[in-house]
Amino acid sequence: MRRVACAERPDWRAKAAGCGFGFHTIDDAPYWDESAYYAFSLREIERDIEAPTEELHAMALDMVERVVANEAWLRRLAIPEPYWDWIAASWRERQPHLYGRLDFAYDGTGPAKLYELNYDTPTSLFEAAFFQWQWLEDQLARNALPAGADQFNSIQESLVEAFGSIARSIARPFRLAAVRASSEDQGTVAYLRDCALQAGIDCELLAMEDIGISADGRYTDLDDGVIGCLFKLYPLEDMFRESFGQHLPRSGLQLIEPPWKAILSNKGILPLLWETHTGHPNLLPAVFDDGGELPRGWTRKPLHSREGANIAMHLANGQQFASDGPYDGPCIRQASHPLPAFDGRYPLIGSWVVGDRACGMGLREDATPITKDSACFVPHAIVEEARGVLMA
């Protein structure tokens, strides 16, 4: 794994505009950054990222099976009781899911360490699946990459295939919703809609705020059509506590991601995974937080923080980092395992699972060891090292 400086494509901004990638720059700060890329060997990808992703995904699904039947654990995860039966039923019925992202700390040596599962509302999808792919194709065509360079990224193919395989079990009408004012989230659902259409599924976009409720507790779109299935790029735990949430269990609405994802999009799954698989090479030690002072070597994360908010990190050497944010409530502790630094940047690997298959990755790098919403997306390539270069 190396960070390699690389000339940008002269026309990448025009290309971004052409494919609807409007959020390559957010609040005047760059988000898409192709002035460098990360180079991996195929062995690093397959042994250290792809295989552990598939294994951890299977372990995570296995945990759902255990947690839905365990009231003490559901309580530990701060899932409100009125939703327990509905979540359990969604798992018993194996309601279809689409995708998830595992975040890893990895430096090219030793096992990748799982930071968390983003299994409910993962973003950075379009840039990983499509724009990164286009970058590789363009740079190969310009001879800006070693001949034969590849990328761990069949995400788009996998999305279209996954939509195709769950098409029969998606209730219609199918709507995809995100927060109206977030261009990043809107771009992500527009992309998912494109993938669904390519799989032959008729669907429309809707702003989360425009969802309506009928007198008998069914959810409607702007034409008063009763929504059959809703893909919501919106946290389940937020829906639970908002005023329309109470209708979810009896509304007949199908959700993607399905209700059982509430168990996996919760950092409480990390101590449960550790308890069940203590010592697993890809897991970091994790416990539920008792609220006391954070000792050296531990990081505190709320059960439900996103985009690196409200994280407190106390490194073994005494250094401390903290990020602010809007989240409170119960927390977990995870053994501190700082991100590696490459040229003063801290890359976090997002490894995608679509359907149940590990199918690609995207890297985001920040200027500090906590990856926040300010982190830039940097493309990657699989490049086989020439032996002579390694020995030189």
Add this chain to the structure above:
Amino acid sequence: MKRSRTAALLLMGTAPILLTACNSDREASRQGLYTSVEACVAATNDSATCKQAFAKAQQDAVATAPRYTSRAECEAKYGAQQCVERNDNAQHSFFGPMMTGFFLSQMMRNGAAMNGFNSAPAFRDNRGDWQRPATGAGAGTGGVYRGGAGTAMVPVSATPDRAVTVSRGGFGESSGSRGAGS
């Protein structure tokens, strides 16, 4: 190879993302898929438009239905007894599915239909899924998959259940303007 062989976009980037907002004069489109003129009238209470839309869809079906060189190929996709032989202008013969419904789209303002409509024939394949030609009503959205030689088809949903909305805005309260993704 560890990457997608191809990655293309259908609609993204071809038009700005349009979210219909709740606006004051309540301009919206009404779209429906109907299996008969009677079903259309029951839903829209607009007998004249339903009859015209049906007639136009029937006429268009000859030109826009998926085309197969043999009855067997067509029936493999649309089911037994569901295909008919047709001729194009040059008297070439081919097989295509029977029109089993029609699609009607009207612009509405303040709850009333505005002048004009779009219609298209609709076909139901042997899995029960509806589709219509990519041209005609809603044209410009591009083809999604090929129903048969020459004609790109897009999926359409059957007319949804309706329910009077009593309230909106009960989701999205937590987010403010920040995104909700992670």
